[in-house]
Amino acid sequence: MTTSEQTDARITPTDAQLEQEGDAAADYLEGLLDIADIDGDLALDVRGGRAYVSVETEAAGSLGRLADPDTVQALQELTRLAVQSTTGRFSRLILDIGGSRDARQRELEVLVDRAIERLEEGASQASLPAMSSYERKLIHDIAADRGFSSESFGEGAERHPVIRRA
Structure with a gap:
């Protein structure tokens, strides 16, 4: 090899x-x-x-x-x-x-939906709390499924996703 x-x-x-x-x-x-x-x-x-x-x-x-x-x-x-x-x-x-991962997935979907509500009310972006890389990936996938874009910002334990209009 x-x-x-x-x-x-x-x-x-x-x-x-x-x-x-x-x-x-x-x-x-x-x-x-x-x-x-x-x-x-x-x-x-x-x-x-x-x-x-x-x-x-x-x-x-x-x-x-x-x-x-x-x-x-x-x-x-x-x-x-x-x-x-x-x-x-x-x-x-x-x-x-x-089943903790499924439960967490549902919680993250609620977070994304609330962030999208803020965007629809006029916010330019919606920051979510710091979370693990796996949870941030789930957030990115959920946001994309709902037609929005997202990125992660911050370093280490403070790294968090931010959702924007696509």
């Missing part, structure tokens, strides 16, 4: 590498759930160049505290570090606990 092929492999992981990430994440998360004595079923998927791991359960409330958006984000970062330790590669893995 040439140096450029190695660089491309780091940038765009193969499906096999993403499946390996999912397996490493599942092993790590199973250990955490066992320690916390929480029942959960793990589902692995590969979509859009990322490994997705979902933790679900039929027992109402058993994942409740873990499904808090801040907790999911923290567990996702810990899981990514565990995956990196196992695979030796940076991971962009997405973790969902108890």
Whole structure:
């Protein structure tokens, strides 16, 4: 493998590498759930160049505290570090606990709709709160689906999306 092929492999992981990430994440998360004595079923998927791991359960409330958006984000970062330790590669893995990603998607759609209302009332742009890169990507996708443009501004933890008319 040439140096450029190695660089491309780091940038765009193969499906096999993403499946390996999912397996490493599942092993790590199973250990955490066992320690916390929480029942959960793990589902692995590969979509859009990322490994997705979902933790679900039929027992109402058993994942409740873990499904808090801040907790999911923290567990996702810990899981990514565990995956990196196992695979030796940076991971962009997405973790969902108890449907928290779908719930957050709906919350972000409401934020975008409120921003669009401000634009329709005459504002030139609408800034949203600082959020993770994954959430900003979702904002950009939602805004584009609604016929608006968006960009991210700021650095680090202060990076936030701004929506404008297309």
